[in-house]
Amino acid sequence: MKFPLAWLGCALVLLLASCASPIQHRIEKNPQLFNSLSEHQKALVQQGAIEEGMSKEAVFLAWGRPDRASQGGKMGKAYERWSYAAYDPVFWGPYGPGYGWGGGPWMYDPYFYPSANVSYVPYEQRWAEFLNNRVAAWSVVK
Numbered sequence: 582m583k584f585p586l587a588w589l590g591c592a593l594v595l596l597l598a599s600c601a602s603p604i605q606h607r608i609e610k611n612p613q614l615f616n617s618l619s620e621h622q623k624a625l626v627q628q629g630a631i632e633e634g635m636s637k638e639a640v641f642l643a644w645g646r647p648d649r650a651s652q653g654g655k656m657g658k659a660y661e662r663w664s665y666a667a668y669d670p671v672f673w674g675p676y677g678p679g680y681g682w683g684g685g686p687w688m689y690d691p692y693f694y695p696s697a698n699v700s701y702v703p704y705e706q707r708w709a710e711f712l713n714n715r716v717a718a719w720s721v722v723k
Contacts (some may be wrong), residue, residue, distance in 0.1 A: 604629055607642050614638050631709060635716045637661075640709050658712050667706035667722075673698050 601609075604627065608615045618626065618639055625632060626643045635643075640663065647663035654660055707721040 603645060604643065607645065611638075611642060615642060618642075631716060631719055633716050633718070637663075637711055637714050640711075640716060644707065644709070655712060659714070661711045661714075663709045663711070664705050665707045666703045668701040668703050671700050671702050673700060 608626070615623065615626065622632075622635060622639055625635075626639055629643050631640050631643050644663075644665060648666040649664040650661060651664075652659070652661045705722070707719070709719040710717050
């Protein structure tokens with residue numbers, strides 16, 4: 582009886598350990614970076630928020646790695662834009678004829694069934710622009 586209880590205890594510990602947020606995981610992996618931020622910026626990072634003037638490292642702690650990054654120049658300064666994607670489900674497909682069991686696996690069935698087709702369409706959920714490695718502008722789609 583002790584053996585199953587030990588496994589149950591281990592499973593419970595693993596389940597509770599995996600409940601930490603991705604932000605908290607990034608903070609735990611980069612304590613020096615987090616401790617170098619001001620108290621105000623630490624609070625923003627813990628909420629997953631950013632503000633103008635933040636460093637790229639602080640944005641990484643708050644939002645994670647970007648899905649897309651582009652670099653260039655703007656007004657003679659180093660420019661970079663980080664984009665983060667999200668996905669909207671799009672349900673498609675008309676109602677269509679089904680195939681019945683009677684008379685063979687591919688016999689036409691005159692009854693219609695709802696189609697369960699879904700695709701996920703990416704869109705830019707948020708972005709941050711950096712000039713000289715500091716946030717110059719940002720946006721979040723609500």
